Amino acid sequence: MEEHKQLFSDFLKTKGLKLTGPRQIILNTIFTYHRHFNVDALYDVIRKDHQNVSRATIYRTMPLLVESGLIKQSLRCQSKDHYEHIHGHDDHLHFLCIKCGNIIEVKSKVIDETLVQLAEEKKFILNDYNLGAKGVCEACSKKKE
Amino acid sequence: MEEHKQLFSDFLKTKGLKLTGPRQIILNTIFTYHRHFNVDALYDVIRKDHQNVSRATIYRTMPLLVESGLIKQSLRCQSKDHYEHIHGHDDHLHFLCIKCGNIIEVKSKVIDETLVQLAEEKKFILNDYNLGAKGVCEACSKKKE
C-alpha cells in the first residue's frame, strides 16, 4: 500500500472512520495529479473516471486530509480555497500573479529558519505556515494593457 | 486634513474618482477604531452613527483602499476576508494560535529582505505578502488538556 494511503487509513482508524471507496479515489487522484488544487478542479478530474463521486464527498474529505497531515490549506484564489500536498514536499512559499493567477513555488531556507527562530523567541509552537506574496509575474508584466 | 485622508483623496483623484461622504466615513472609521477588521464588523460600527451607509458601499470601497496602499487584505477568518492597516504600520507576520485564536504580530527585516530578493530573482513584481503561521501560543501550551 502506498505510504500516503497507509497514513490516511491509519488516521481514519484512530477516529473510528473508514477508508471507503470514494475516499480512496479522492486520495489517489490528489496524489497522482495535483500539487496545488481546489475542489472544483479536483472534481472535474475525478469525474472523468468516476461519475459517481459527488462534490459533497470531496468537500467532506478535505478536512480529513488536512487533519491527517497529508495536505494543507494554501492560498485562496479566485474565491476558492486551495490545497497543496504536504506529504513528500518541503515547506515553500508562493508568488501569486494577480493577473493570470499562476502560482510560482519558491523555497527559502532563510525564511524557514527565521520563522523557527522567531517562534522560539515568542515561545510559540509552530505547526506550519503559509506565505503568499501577491504581484505580477514576468510574463504578465511584459504584456501590454 | 489627516494624512490618510489626503493620501486616499490623492489616489482617487488620479483615477478620476471622488472622495465622497460615505467614503470618508468608511476611511475615518477604519483609521479610528480598527487595526484588523472585516466588513461585517466595520458595518456594525459605522451603522451606529451613520444609518445611511450601505453594506454594498463598504464592500465597494475596500478594493479602493487596498489599491491606494492604505490597507491590505490579511488573514481569512471564519469565512470572512479580513483587512489590516498598512499606513503607519510596518510589514509584519502573524502567529495565529489554533487554540485560542489570538494573533501575535511579529516583524522581521530578514524575511522582508529575503522576499524582495527572491522576487527579483524570479522577475516578479512584488506588491505585498501575507505570512500566517499556525501553532500554539505560550499561554495555551501551558494549559493542560
Place this chain on the structure above:
DNA sequence: TATCTATTGAGAATGAATATCAAATGCAAT
C-alpha cells in the same frame, strides 16, 4: 445653473461551501 459622470442604497443574484436526509456501504460478530 446645466451637464456629465461617478456613486449610492436597496435588494436581487451569484457561487463556494455546508447541511439535510433517505438510501447505500463497510465492517464486525455471528
Place this chain on the structure above:
DNA sequence: ATTGCATTTGATATTCATTCTCAATAGATA
C-alpha cells in the same frame, strides 16, 4: 454468507459572504 449498526454517500436544498443591477442622487466643472 447474513445480520446489525454506525458511518458514508449522492443529490439536493440551504447558507452566507460577496458582487451585481439599476434607478435615483451627488460632485465637479464649466
